Amino acid sequence: MDRIDCMRAFVAVAATGSFAEAARQLRQSPSGTSRAVAELEAQLGLVLFNRTTRSVKLTERGRIYLESCRQILDDIETAEAYARGEGARPQGVLTVAAPILFGRLHILPLVNALLAAQPTLAVRLILSDRNAHLAEEGIDVAVRIGDLGDSSLMARKLGRVCTAIVASPDYLAEHGVPETPDDLKNHAIIAFEPLDTTNEWRIAPGVRPVRLMPRLMVNSADAAITAAEAGVGVTRALSYQVRAGVEAGHLVPILTRYKAPEIPVSALYPPRRIISPNLEAFLQFAGEYFRSNPVVPLWEWGNPG
Template sequence: MDQLFTLRTFVAVARQGSFTGASRHLRISPSVATRAVAQLEERLGLALLTRTTRSVRLTERGQVYLESCQRLLEDLDEADRRVRGENAEPRGELHLSAPIVFGRLHVLPVVQKLLAAHPALSVRMHLSDRNQHLVDEGIDAAVRLGELKDSSLIALKVGTVRRVLVASPQYVKQRGTPRSPAELSRHELIAFENLGATNEWRFGEREQPVRLQPRLILNSADAAIAAAEQGLGIARTLSYQVADAVLAGRLVLILGAFAPPPVPVSVIYPGRRSASANVGAFVRTARRHFEEHPLLPVEAWRPPRPSAGKARR
């Protein structure tokens, strides 16, 4: 089979999460899709997908290969659009959506670069922790945290974040540090309701549920973090939301060894927008930005060391 066809088939299977969905998307038979991916795996000499009777999941190497394939296919499609005259200078309005804190911290810098590079372009960005329907609400592109359920969207993974528990040093000094998720029931808990619809907090690689009853529930991540900083209890947040506070010493991480698996961060847009010069410019700018400024994993956080003068005191 043609190598480009096998790459497009692999990407479709990974995005759809099934050979049947990919075959419908590509308008080929499931047997052809299965054979194309098998041929690709044979050529590479490794497994890209883990197959079960119910689902198809990427292997670790498959995830790495998917990201490279998506970039390659995006660049190839861009070349096709350019030669057909579709790669016009971005202009008019680009409507974006992103989570509130992530948008402020990590998407605004992308928008700043985009506006500086394209004077004829304007951006309207809606910050909300509610996942909006892109087509129904007229959104050209969005940044999403978490697994994507809408298979009609094109996605570019730009990083990962983790769910973490944090508390102030003062709270830990007064109440102690829980040594296991089960011990959280004896602590004051703060919940950000958009991070989960139930009171089940999940821990570990297998995401084992622990049912807890928070005393303070908020609909704002910023408010939950502020409450934790004021010593009201242990808050459950996403890692990027509290990185600055942890590095500054205002918060400390709790039960890091029990953290659930990372959450993907993706730039998404409807397939019919793939030829849009505005969307294409945003996707390229976002990809370059997160390559230059990757989202650091919690394990890589390094609080600033005290100066030599302060240490001698």
Template sequence: MDQLFTLRTFVAVARQGSFSGASRKLRISPSVATRAIAQLEERLGLALLVRTTRSVRLTERGQVYLERCQRLLEDLDEADRRVRGEDAEPRGELSLSAPIVFGRLHVLPLVQKLLAAHPALSIRLHLSDRNEHLVEEGIDAAVRLGDLKDSGLIALKVGTVRRVLVASPHYLKRKGTPQSPTELIRHELIAFENLDATNEWRFGEREKPVRVQPRLILNNADAAIAAADRGLGIARMLSYQVADAVLAGRLVLLLGAFAPPPVPVSVIYPGRRSASANVGAFVRTARSHFEEHPLLPVEAWRPARRDSRAK
């Protein structure tokens, strides 16, 4: 079996933590992946992976080998990109990552444009509210919301969004509308745990953080929005996540005067991917798309007016 193929299979199994996940990523059968790892371990004369019925994990030597293999494959991919040139036609697979709702609303249009413009390109879009490590997960580029740590990644800011509070008209009729952040302690609250790591909600610079005790905590933005829509309480979300519901009148923005600073939206990618024709095409398309269709600030939202004559 080709040695380069076995190395790519080993890296995929290690990253995915399973043979089935690696086989789906590489588009091969699990039996082929299993045989490739077995041949690799036989050639090296040592075990790289510890297999259980539920998971696959690296041995100590496997971890060292993984780091070397990743560096080797990165160098090979970089050589391919450079020999093709930065202006080469995008081809092969481009792996992208984005938050679930943002990806559905704003990254899928980019994917549509890329696939239409580059027939030889295929795209794997992974939507998750967990921030994956790009290199370890084999991701070429990603969209990130929030301040970025100095990680050596290249970042292109494409817009901003805001943390907002929303509730349904039915809930506000039943419980009243809070006039200041301190009044939130008397309300039923819904928390989206991927947005706030603690139960301390922060607002404008002049406002003290409010310690809250949510009655409902969810790890999915769509579910949190649905809960607010059902009148279960006041939800803290990002503006783009609730724009449609607010504009349709299903949810109402609250405490806008106390809004915290905006949250940056960035396209990020490893510096070693800068010569990639695929990544370059995605970055250029993203920059152009968000220039033509900027993320609309909350202040510019214009809810549809209802006919006053309607009964």
């Protein structure tokens, strides 16, 4: 079997976690897909998948090889599109991943505008608060909030956020406004578990962390913010998550003299010699969207409270 066809079978199995589903997507028999992967393993002298009766999972070497395969196949597809004179026209499916709330507030409007402008393009939008693995899950571009470390992925900066501590005006009128981080110990705390993995809140650089006992713990930023707006207590979230509530007067930022660190918001995508028209269109629209709708830390809002 052709080496490129074997690579396509390998990538499809890695993306679906199933030989049968990969075969269905490739429109070939499961035995043909299995044979293609086996041929590739024989050529490489490697085991690419750990197979059991219940699951198919990449080996460590398979995970490394997958990223190179995706890049090769993407480059082939893009080169063929340019050769056919289709290089400037986005078409097919672009897969985008983003955090749930950020995706709903910012990436979905961006995608809606992109789809309106590009009638031959389709988008698969995955909203999840976990960091997806781009190569394994067939994701073309992912929006991440946080430091990127030593990621080998390419990054395009979209904005900046920070943590913000907020409560409703009614709650603060009844219980008083905390003036120092230690004052939070005397207040009802609403903890958002993905952000508050411990009970220590690190308010700002150089400020001693404060250990708090939450009265309400939730695993959704939306739920924590809704509870704070209802007057249940004080919560901490990312600035973009609470901006609408603050501007509507439902929430008030507190302890704002303690400046929280900035957190970058980035679009990540695999390094490629040729950027596909689909990805290029998304990055262009993302740049335009965030210039018109900047995502910035609380202290750049103007007068947040």
